Amino acid sequence: MAKNTVYMWTESLPLVCSSPATPQSGDPVLFGQLPGVALTNEDSNGVTTCALDGTFDLSVKGEGAGGNAAITAGAKVYYEAGQTPPLNVDATNGVYFGIAMAAVSSGATATIPVRVGY
Known part of the structure; x- marks a missing residue:
């Protein structure tokens, strides 16, 4: 899980991120126009669990x-x-x-x- 959390998120989803190509836990990410932070590394199916809010x-x-x-x-x-x-x-x-x-x-x-x- 991301270790750079300052204030906890309330919404997270497993997503295929559009950027970066291979998200790592803690990276800022995009799913199209939706911003988030990777909570997990991208898995073998190309899916990353992402926080969609929080600090x-x-x-x-x-x-x-x-x-x-x-x-x-x-x-x-x-x-x-x-x-x-x-x-x-x-x-x-x-x-x-x-x-x-x-x-x-x-x-x-x-x-x-x-x-x-x-």
Whole structure:
């Protein structure tokens, strides 16, 4: 089970995630436009059990559509496939993921609590 849980989730489902390709427990994930956090590693059938809400410590980069950008506590965070880490504030190229519960400096990568979901 994911060990980066800050506040427990209430909704979880077994899903075939669209991103990343092979989710590992604790990874931020997408099922189409639905954000979540992998609670388990992907199994041999391609299924990952995912939390669809809750707050998790996740790696977030201070980056937006125009390059480096500071992230303030309370800002919307987006999942941008192909980026490492995939979470930033790029609303142009990303899928809405949740809310940053702490700040990240412009250009920096930090592990912060992120409130998952809508």
